[in-house]
Every structure is written in structure tokens, then in C-alpha cells.
Amino acid sequence: MFHVSFRYIFGIPPLILVLLPVTSSDCDIEGKDGREYQHVLMISINDLLDTMIKNRTNCPNNEPKVLKKHACDDNKEGMFLYRAARKLKQFVKVNNSEDFNLHLSRVSQGTLQLLNCTPKEDNKSVKEQRKQKSLCSLGILLQKIKTCWNKILRGSKEH
Amino acid sequence: MTILGTAFGMVFYLLQAVSGESGYAQNGEFEDAELDDYSFSCYSQLEVDGTQHLLTCAFDDPDVNSTNLEFEICGALLNVKCLTFDKLQEMYFIKTKKFLLIGDSEIHVKLGGKNITSKKLNIVEIVKPEAPFDIRVIYRKGANDFLVTFNTSHSQKKYVKELMHEVAYRQEKNENDWMHVNLSSTKLTLLQRKLQPDAMYEIKVRSIPNANYFQGFWSEWSPTFHFRTPEITGGKMDPVLLTISILSFFSVALMVILACALWKKRIKPIVWPSLPDHKKTLEQLCKKPKKNLNVSFNPESFLDCQIHKVDGIQARDEAESFLQDTSPSQLDESEKRRLGGGMQGPTWPSEHAAITPKAFRGDSPFGCLAGSISMCEALVQPSSRSPDCGESGKNGPHVYQGLLLGPGTTNSTVPTPSPFQSGILTLNPTAQGQPVLTSLGSSQEEAYVTMSSFYQNQ
Numbered sequence: 001m002f003h004v005s006f007r008y009i010f011g012i013p014p015l016i017l018v019l020l021p022v023t024s025s026d027c028d029i030e031g032k033d034g035r036e037y038q039h040v041l042m043i044s045i046n047d048l049l050d051t052m053i054k055n056r057t058n059c060p061n062n063e064p065k066v067l068k069k070h071a072c073d074d075n076k077e078g079m080f081l082y083r084a085a086r087k088l089k090q091f092v093k094v095n096n097s098e099d100f101n102l103h104l105s106r107v108s109q110g111t112l113q114l115l116n117c118t119p120k121e122d123n124k125s126v127k128e129q130r131k132q133k134s135l136c137s138l139g140i141l142l143q144k145i146k147t148c149w150n151k152i153l154r155g156s157k158e159h
Numbered sequence: 160m161t162i163l164g165t166a167f168g169m170v171f172y173l174l175q176a177v178s179g180e181s182g183y184a185q186n187g188e189f190e191d192a193e194l195d196d197y198s199f200s201c202y203s204q205l206e207v208d209g210t211q212h213l214l215t216c217a218f219d220d221p222d223v224n225s226t227n228l229e230f231e232i233c234g235a236l237l238n239v240k241c242l243t244f245d246k247l248q249e250m251y252f253i254k255t256k257k258f259l260l261i262g263d264s265e266i267h268v269k270l271g272g273k274n275i276t277s278k279k280l281n282i283v284e285i286v287k288p289e290a291p292f293d294i295r296v297i298y299r300k301g302a303n304d305f306l307v308t309f310n311t312s313h314s315q316k317k318y319v320k321e322l323m324h325e326v327a328y329r330q331e332k333n334e335n336d337w338m339h340v341n342l343s344s345t346k347l348t349l350l351q352r353k354l355q356p357d358a359m360y361e362i363k364v365r366s367i368p369n370a371n372y373f374q375g376f377w378s379e380w381s382p383t384f385h386f387r388t389p390e391i392t393g394g395k396m397d398p399v400l401l402t403i404s405i406l407s408f409f410s411v412a413l414m415v416i417l418a419c420a421l422w423k424k425r426i427k428p429i430v431w432p433s434l435p436d437h438k439k440t441l442e443q444l445c446k447k448p449k450k451n452l453n454v455s456f457n458p459e460s461f462l463d464c465q466i467h468k469v470d471g472i473q474a475r476d477e478a479e480s481f482l483q484d485t486s487p488s489q490l491d492e493s494e495k496r497r498l499g500g501g502m503q504g505p506t507w508p509s510e511h512a513a514i515t516p517k518a519f520r521g522d523s524p525f526g527c528l529a530g531s532i533s534m535c536e537a538l539v540q541p542s543s544r545s546p547d548c549g550e551s552g553k554n555g556p557h558v559y560q561g562l563l564l565g566p567g568t569t570n571s572t573v574p575t576p577s578p579f580q581s582g583i584l585t586l587n588p589t590a591q592g593q594p595v596l597t598s599l600g601s602s603q604e605e606a607y608v609t610m611s612s613f614y615q616n617q
Contacts, residue, residue, distance in 0.1 A: 031261075039283075039372040040260045043317050099210055102256055105237045110261045113235075 027078025027117035032156040037149050041110050044103040045142050051100055052139050059136030072148035078115055081152075084145050085111035091138045107145070196223050197268050197276045199230075202287040202376055206316045208254065214282065215252045216244065216266065225249060228270055235264040235282065258282050260318065286375030288313055288322055288366045291345075296362060296386040298351075305354070305388075307347040309364050309381060314345075321369045325377075328362035330355060331385070343369065357390045 031037055072080045088108035092101050201216035216230050230244035230251040237257040244251040260283055268276045294309035307326060313319050326347050327337045340347060354360065362385075366378045418426065 035372045036261050039318065047317075099256070102237055106259060109237060109259055113259070113262050 027082050027115045029078050029081075029115055029152060031114040032152060034149075034153040034156070036110065036114055037153065041107055041149070042146070044106045044110075045146055048100065048103050048107070049139065049142055051097075052135050055135070059134075059139065072144065072151055077148050077152050077155075078117060080148055081111050081145065082115050082117045084141055084148070085109075085115070087141060088138075088145075091141075107142070111145070196220055197228075199266075199268065199276075199278065201266060201278075201280065202285045203258075203282045204287055204289065205258075205260075205318050205373075207289065210256050211254050212256065212258050212282075213252060213254050214244075214258075215250060217250050221249065228268055228275070231267045231269060233265050233267065235259040235262040283372060284374045286319055286368050286373045288319060288368060288375070288378040290379040291324065291364045291366055291381040294362060294364055294381050294384045296349075296360075296384060298386075298389060303351040305349040305351065305386070307349060307362060309345055311345065311366060313366070319368055319373050321371055322366040323369045324364055324366050326362065326364045327380075328360055331359040331361055351388065354388045356388055359385060359387050361385050 070080050070083050085108045088104055088111075092104050096104075196218075198219045199216050200219060201214060204213040204215070207213045214232065218225060225246075229246075230253075231241055232244070232253065233241035235258065236242060237259055239257060242253055242255060242257065244253045263279055263281050266278050266280065267274050289312050291309045291311045294307065297306045297308070298304075299306055309324075309326075311322065311324075313322055322343070324342050324345070326340045326342065328340075328349070329337045361383045363380045363383045365380050368375050
């Protein structure tokens with residue numbers, strides 16, 4: 001009897017603590033009504049995509065591995081956007097035009113402004129990230145961000 | 160105890176004096192005045208110059224000494240923490256692309272690096288659009304309305320694209336009597352009937368963000384456009400139509416009056432001819448143009464006429480010779496010889512009286528010639544009264560009493576005239592000396608004189 005209670009006391013709570021992050025969302029999304037996204041972020045994303053289409057080189061069909069790690073899964077949209085927004089900062093370069101960099105910054109900073117996330121990004125994941133200098137990766141990332149935002153807005157309309 | 164209480168009281172008093180709280184009205188007033196002096200208001204204009212945005216701030220009190228004052232904006236900026244305003248006269252502005260357009264910013268008023276006052280605002284909520292331009296008014300004659308069009312630079316912008324416009328128009332002579340119309344598009348239709356004709360109007364327009372995400376203030380008014388409403392074009396056409404309608408009305412009225420007036424005399428006899436009345440027809444036939452002629456078959460009207468007895472034998476012979484004679488010309492000549500000289504004066508009736516009974520074949524001298532008479536007359540009264548020659552005259556129509564030979568040869572029965580019956584048959588006055596007896600000279604077919612033929616001749 002004493003051994004059984006000991007397991008329940010010291011075994012289950014840690015298990016709960018480990019499982020909770022899997023099911024719960026880490027980020028609160030403030031702009032779920034879509035006004036900020038439609039009137040500001042989407043304009044900058046489309047501007048960036050249009051610029052990349054004009055200067056586009058042949059991009060491979062396969063998706064970079066780094067980007068494959070994170071997806072806009074259910075209940076994880078906020079976290080995905082958080083990570084994607086932080087990734088966008090890596091694409092800000094001196095070689096780009098001022099407007100291009102400003103749009104990148106607007107999408108990144110604006111997304112982060114709308115999210116209220118507890119930073120789960122540890123140093124290990126940051127170190128593992130490589131600077132994505134390819135415009136192809138940026139294009140894919142922007143498309144994913146766009147898709148994820150649409151998913152969030154659709155979900156909010158249904159509710 | 161008392162010493163202790165006094166000591167505490169003094170300490171509190173000193174504390175109050177040193178702290179300088181609101182007990183001193185002079186200081187309090189000075190501090191309140193400082194806050195009011197530096198109140199300011201701002202407005203933003205997005206994409207005013209390409210992709211650059213403009214933020215403009217100014218103090219509400221124009222008397223503020225802004226010599227060493229600075230404006231600074233912090234928050235909701237891209238890649239920077241704060242930006243400093245530029246100063247132009249009494250206005251502070253900043254022109255940059257680095258507005259995030261999401262979230263609140265804070266604007267600080269600084270004096271010598273020291274923050275005097277601050278204000279929290281959202282740049283997307285203080286947007287002032289650019290004034291519309293190129294306002295035009297086109298009159299559409301077919302639609303009887305005015306098409307108002309104008310242009311705005313925001314149709315080409317990325318962020319503030321949806322605006323609400325306000326069109327204001329008034330008649331130039333009516334000051335402060337503006338009519339306002341709100342619309343979201345850049346076209347407006349004004350109905351002509353709602354405007355005064357032949358009047359001068361002025362019109363202007365301004366814009367405001369439609370409050371979907373971007374909010375703010377009204378823009379400046381566009382330049383005023385003047386236009387004149389046309390005169391009523393229907394007036395030009397009306398006189399013509401009016402004239403035509405009046406003429407047609409009067410013509411119709413005249414026709415109606417004439418129809419009513421001439422109905423009985425002219426129109427009805429043609430449309431609905433009446434059946435001939437024998438007596439009246441005869442009277443009409445015997446009607447002579449002379450006014451004083453008394454035409455009547457009433458025997459009393461012949462009281463003044465001299466009636467001569469007719470020689471029956473002579474008359475019969477004459478009639479027989481007439482009937483046997485087939486050439487109408489000879490007969491006409493013979494008739495003319497007999498009747499030519501004696502057709503005047505009172506002796507004429509006697510001669511005629513001699514002629515007519517001959518055809519009677521021994522019947523009553525006052526009878527009618529059988530077979531050749533289609534019209535029969537009554538007898539003559541055996542009186543020797545002289546006829547009323549004043550009435551007949553020499554050239555006037557001749558009055559026959561007794562029998563009259565008709566051109567036809569029918570064996571119709573002839574009614575026996577009574578001795579006191581008399582009938583008057585007036586001759587055709589058109590040919591002098593050629594009474595109806597000349598019809599004896601015509602063919603036998605023409606000898607029949609029916610009532611209807613008399614009526615038709617009349």
C-alpha cells in the first residue's frame with residue numbers, strides 16, 4: 001500500500017507536466033479577428049512574394065529540412081508563427097532593398113506583436129538553425145505563414 | 160505627555176511644509192498650467208510620398224513657446240526604438256517608412272532631454288486622408304441628372320484604400336445652406352428635379368477612413384467646382400404643342416357648332432333624306448322665283464282669275480293630231496306656232512283652253528286627256544272673272560286651269576274631275592312662251608311626268 005501511493009505521488013504529476021505542453025498552446029494570438037493581418041501583414045507578405053517572383057531563380061521542389069520541422073499543426077499555430085516570425089529576421093540582409101527589408105521586418109515584428117508566447121525557443125534550437133539566405137526558402141516560409149494565418153482566421157470564424 | 164504631543168505636532172507641521180503639497184495654491188496652479196500648456200494633437204498620413212508616411216503634431220495652444228521643445232515617438236517602429244520629430248515653424252513632423260502600423264506608440268514632449276508630457280496613441284487611428292481632387296459635374300440630358308465624379312490618391316495606395324466620401328453642394332446665392340451626401344464610391348448622381356433650374360451651384364468633397372481598421376479625421380475639402388443647371392427644356396416645346404392643341408380644340412368646337420346649326424337644313428336631308436310629300440313637292444315645283452307669286456292648289460286662290468270655258472272639240476282634234484304625229488320637232492313647231500303669239504295677256508288662257516280640251520275626246524271638257532296625261536288637273540270654274548294678271552304678268556309663269564297634256568301616252572284611268580274642283584299647275588317659267596306644253600313636243604317617253612321626276616327636277 002505504501003509503495004502504491006508512492007508511485008502515484010511521484011510518478012503521475014511529472015508525467016502530467018511533460019504531457020501538458022504537447023496538448024496546450026503556448027501562444028495566445030491577439031489578432032484572431034484578422035484585421036491586422038489583412039490590412040498590414042498580408043500586404044507586406046504579398047509585396048515580398050511579388051518581389052521574389054520578379055527576381056526568382058529556379059527553386060528546388062523539396063522543402064528544406066529546417067522548415068519541415070515546424071508545421072502549422074492544430075493548436076500549434078501560434079508557436080509555428082512565433083518560430084516563423086523569428087526566422088524571418090534571418091533573411092534581413094544588407095543586400096536587399098530598404099523596402100524589402102522593411103517588409104520583412106514588418107511581417108516578423110508584427111506577427112510577434114500579435115502573439116503572446118512564452119519563449120520556448122532554447123539556445124539549442126537557435127544554434128541548430130542555419131541562416132537561410134536562399135530566397136526560395138524565404139518564399140516557402142512566407143507561404144507557410146500566409147497559410148497558417150488563413151487557418152487561424154478560418155478557425156476563428158467557425159467559432 | 161504634553162511635551163511629547165507638542166513635539167509630534169511640530170514634526171508633522173514641518174513635514175507638511177517641506178513636502179510642498181497642494182496646500183499652496185500658487186504652486187498648484189502653476190503645475191496645472193504647465194500641463195495644459197503642452198497638450199498637443201497629431202495626425203498621420205500614410206504613403207503620402209511613395210512608401211513614406213508622415214506624422215504631424217502640434218500644440219493645441221498656439222501661444223506655447225516651443226523654442227526648445229522636442230517631440231519623440233517610441234514604440235511600434237521597425238528596427239528602431241524611437242524617432243525624433245522635425246520642426247517646421249510651430250509644427251512637428253516626421254516622415255518615415257518605419258511605422259509598424261500595428262500596436263500603440265508613445266509620443267513624448269521633451270524639454271532639454273527631459274520628458275515634459277507624453278501621449279499614447281495608435282498611428283492607424285489618427286489617419287487623415289489626402290484631399291480628393293479633380294471633381295467634375297457632367298449634365299446628362301437624356302437622364303435629366305448630373306453625374307458628379309472625383310478622384311482620390313488613395314485608390315492607388317496599399318494601406319488606406321477604403322474611404323468614406325462626403326459631397327457637399329449648394330446654390331451660390333444661398334450661403335451656409337449646404338447639402339451633404341455620403342458615399343463610398345467616387346461617383347454621385349444628382350437628379351435635375353431636385354435642383355433649381357438655371358441656377359449656379361458649387362460643389363466640393365472630402366474623405367475619411369472608413370473605420371474598418373484605419374480610423375482618423377476628415378481630409379481637407381477639395382477645390383470647389385461651379386456648374387450651372389440648365390433651363391427647363393420642356394418650356395421650349397410647350398408653346399408649339401400648346402398652339403396646336405388650342406387650334407385643334409377650336410376647330411373641333413367649330414365643327415360641332417356647325418354640325419348642330421346645319422343639322423336640320425343641310426346635313427340631315429343628306430344623311431337621312433325624308434320621303435317626298437306629294438303636296439309639298441308640287442308646291443315646290445310650282446314655286447316661282449317671284450316673291451309675290453301665290454302658288455297654291457287651293458281653289459280659293461283662283462277666285463280673281465278669269466276662267467274661260469274650254470272648247471272640247473277643238474281641243475280633242477288637236478290632241479289627236481298630236482298623238483299621231485311621231486316627229487317631235489314638227490310637233491314642237493306646231494305647238495310653238497299655236498302658242499307663240501297667244502301666250503300673252505288674258506287671251507292666252509282662252510287659246511290654251513282651246514287646245515287642251517281637244518285631247519279629251521268628247522269627255523267632260525274639264526277632264527283630262529286619257530292616256531297622255533300623267534298628271535291631272537281639276538276643272539275650271541265657269542266664271543268669267545278675269546285672272547289676276549298682276550300676279551302672273553306677261554313674262555311670268557302661266558297658270559293653267561283645266562287640263563294639261565302630258566308627254567306620255569298612257570291609258571291610265573283619269574279621275575273625272577268635279578266641276579268645282581280646280582287645280583293650278585304652274586308652268587316651267589324658265590322658257591318664256593314655252594310652257595310645259597313644249598313637253599308635248601318631246602318624245603313619248605318623256606311624256607310621263609311623275610311626282611318623283613318633278614321632285615328631282617326641283
